[in-house]
Amino acid sequence: MKQSFLSLITLCTIFIQTSFAQLQTGENVAVTNTEAGKVRGYIHNGIYTYKGIPYAEAKRFEYPQKAKSWTNTRSSMSYGPVAPLPDPTTSVSDEPEFVFHHDWGFTNEDCLRINIWSPALNDGKKRPVMFWIHGGGFTTGSSQELPSYDGENLSKKGDVVVVSINHRLNILGFLDLSAYGEKYKNSANAGMVDIVSALEWVKNNISNFGGDPSNVTIFGQSGGGAKVQTLMCMPSAKGLFHKAINESGAARPGMLDKATTQAVAAQVLKELNISTDKVDEIQNVPFQKLSDAGKKAIQVVTDRLKAEGKPVGIPGYGIGWGPSIDGNVLPFDYYDKQSLELSKDIPLLIGTTINEFMPFRGGLNPNATEQQAIEAVKKTYGAKTDAYLSALKKAYPSVKPSNYLSFDFTYRPGAIRFSNEKSALKAAPVYLYLFDWQSPVMDGKYKAVHCMEIPFVFNNIARCEEMTGGTKEAYILAEKMSQAWINFARSGNPNHKGLPNWPVYNASNTATMHFDNTCKVMPQHDGELLEVVLK
16 A cells, blocks of 8 residues: 555656656747847746847947847847957866856857846736846956856746846957047947946846836846946936845946046057057957957056056056946946936945955965964054954954954945945935855855855855855755845845844944844944954
8 A cells, every 4th residue: 555655656746747847948939029039948947048139239349239130030048159358268276166167158249148037928927127247347257157147046936037148348348449439439338338238128128028127126246246336327227227236346446537548548559550540440350469459558558657656547456447437428436426316216235245255365274373373464464463353353253363364355345335325315225234154165265255145146056066065054045145135126125034124224323134044133343343454
């Protein structure tokens, strides 16, 4: 009898598995419309999935235009090309690559592509849209670079539409040729204009994928978080998104000025032996030659400014590829009153990981003694050593000597500053977090490293076991964090019953959600420590 019962259960299981296939593909599966023509994706675990759809096209350094239409249904089942990189990957470091598990993709300058995950297409629902912007600064990266970026689980869990994109980067996205003709007017911020074009595509098309174009949340990490902050300064982006999430991306204190970006462009033309009356020849320069000329130009301009005793680019960053104040696409800097006013009604969720890049920056041996740790601190902070250690132990009373130098002071100050500036407007709410959770991978050496929170946000612990360890604790925290992000995208408030009450942030209460095995809200605990480090 028992055996028959078990056999019945087995048959029922097989029936369920075959009746609800995990993967559905075919000529007439997951077909929907876009402005440019029909697209066909696939269905995996009940989620309609589309990859590599062109959202726009652009000639080198020129303004993006709508993608050309197609007649037949376009197969859109695999990721499209990624932006060319200045330094192509030819080798990797074994252990970090195991942890991060990159997918480098294939490169092509025709890289303006969008990916979509949706629970349903034509059921009448208007789902929140979560528009993900990849990291890599403004120079590298792609929508497929990390396994944590996959949108299936987040879409399924939250009944939301997840979107991700590729766009122009590095010299292709940020070379300022505005001095050489109207068609290059926006070239200084072409990479950001691409993202606006993608948001316009979402506005015009996402309802065909089950999404609500009137409820779009932009979110990104590292360079993606910086792009979120930049979009909040762009008049052309106003109205295309309604909430914003910035993960470890508020470190930049400002943008480059036009004098600097135009000086770099002039030097690039000089390096390429292109006269200003033949500037269009730059369209045909092979990418690697162009990129190398850009590197040389940046160095020349840097050396020239130093020799003249002038400031060199952005404090702490110098000169590099990224957004600049061009008077048009970006008329104001990040913290100018006009920029803050532009996005004052946009709810913001912002935060960092507690360690960020510190595990890669000369961290102490796990068995370091107190004296060894103090000597290491002296090498870093010199005369400020005593003040640093005193403030450190106030902020972290149980800190081990091996962790004396493990805390981030690059990204967190920017997140606090942005939170203070935006909350002072007393308009849309701000929610601040700190990701404290420590990964057990490789004996815990990676801690809460830069990017560690992304698998939790996307509910992708299984997909990212090499980074998270795939522990029970990781799954529990991912449930809490992903739900907070989903709730914020839905309503502008991340609170849910799985978390303690998360108050709206202001400079007085400094309320900060600490994500860990036990989540808790605390006022800012490290103000004195940050003051010691940054002064």
